[in-house]
Amino acid sequence: MxxxxxxxxxxxxxxxxxxxxxxxxxxxxxxxxxxxxxxxxxxxxxxxxxxxxxxxxxxxxxxxxxxxxxxxxxxxxxxxxxxxxxxxxxxxxxxxxxxxxxxxxxxxxxxxxxxxxxxxxxxxxxxxxxKPVNENILTYNTLKLDTQRIKATINGEEVALTKKEFEILKLLLENINHVFSREEILSRVWKDEVYVLDRTIDVNITRLRKKIGEYGKNIVTRLGFGYCFEG
CATH class of the missing domain: 3.40.50.2300 (Response regulator)
Incomplete structure (x- = not known):
């Protein structure tokens, strides 16, 4: 087919x-x-x-x-x-x-x-x-995520992210303004891993916000619902 x-x-x-x-x-x-x-x-x-x-x-x-x-x-x-x-x-x-x-x-x-x-x-x-040449690049202003090379940059400077931080940011950038519950983030980023607490997500989000500097404020918390990257 x-x-x-x-x-x-x-x-x-x-x-x-x-x-x-x-x-x-x-x-x-x-x-x-x-x-x-x-x-x-x-x-x-x-x-x-x-x-x-x-x-x-x-x-x-x-x-x-x-x-x-x-x-x-x-x-x-x-x-x-x-x-x-x-x-x-x-x-x-x-x-x-x-x-x-x-x-x-x-x-x-x-x-x-x-x-x-x-x-x-x-x-x-x-x-x-x-196919667009840059189909592997997720971009928000000067924040770029290369999903093929697994590399995040801001203003051309590389940002060191852990695997989970990268995957969370990728999920949020692919779905700007979409609110993900903690359960959805767990199922998409941690997948079949067991004994992962909601608190683990909060810790990763906090670290991610700090690492991406001025764009940290774009990752917003919707109380009672979850997180989203607000564009």
Whole structure:
């Protein structure tokens, strides 16, 4: 099965039977699939809704190549990956497709398994490219928490935190303004450890506040409820 939940795919081909076959088989893989029987019909749709386009090259007045060119020139649709499905399989045709920004080029006739595998690969690459570079960095003003390198800094200066202090701060920064009860913090940070007292959490919070200096005041106590990082 695929990693992204219900990616939205548009199949554009003037062979209606082929569209329905592709739609059925891609939907069995967990995708949401729409079809259009011409480039003109495709252009009536909100193309920004789609995560991937499968385009036939040889269609009516507007070919798949022309449609791709139009989409790649529009900043709202330029990012959408495209796979060409076509009987035009010469080297020049393939180069034309890739020069237009295609992500893959599948020659007809093809097997459904081949299409499923190529679709999965293109969507995976597209998802990787969308990941933010700093996805492992939690930031609040000059307070930064690198969850990959397990490192906390303020104004670029490293702050020495214990494992539990780091995990508490990570939990709070990932959920700014969310109040966590002591029981929730215990279950998330101490997990299956036994004989951990509520007082242990209070001690760790007190130490954490001191260590993060000016940001200590952002860790607030909601009496009777628990703690939160107030942004």
């Amino acid at each position: 695929i990693t992204k939940q219900n990616p939205h795919i548009l199949v554009v081909d003037d062979e209606e039977d082929l569209c329905e076959i592709l739609k059925f088989n891609l939907e069995t893989e967990g995708y949401t699939v729409d079809t259009a029987y011409s480039a003109e019909e495709a252009l009536t749709l909100n193309l920004t809704d789609y995560d991937l386009l499968l385009l036939d090259v040889m269609m009516g007045e507007i070919s798949g190549f022309k449609l791709a060119s139009m989409l790649k020139k529009n900043e709202k649709t330029a990012h959408i990956p495209i796979i060409f499905l076509t009987a035009k399989d010469t080297e020049n045709d393939m180069l034309t497709g890739f020069n237009l920004g295609a992500d893959d080029y599948i020659s007809k006739p093809f097997s459904i398994k081949q299409v499923q595998a190529r679709v999965k690969a293109v969507l995976r690459r597209s998802l990787e490219e969308k």
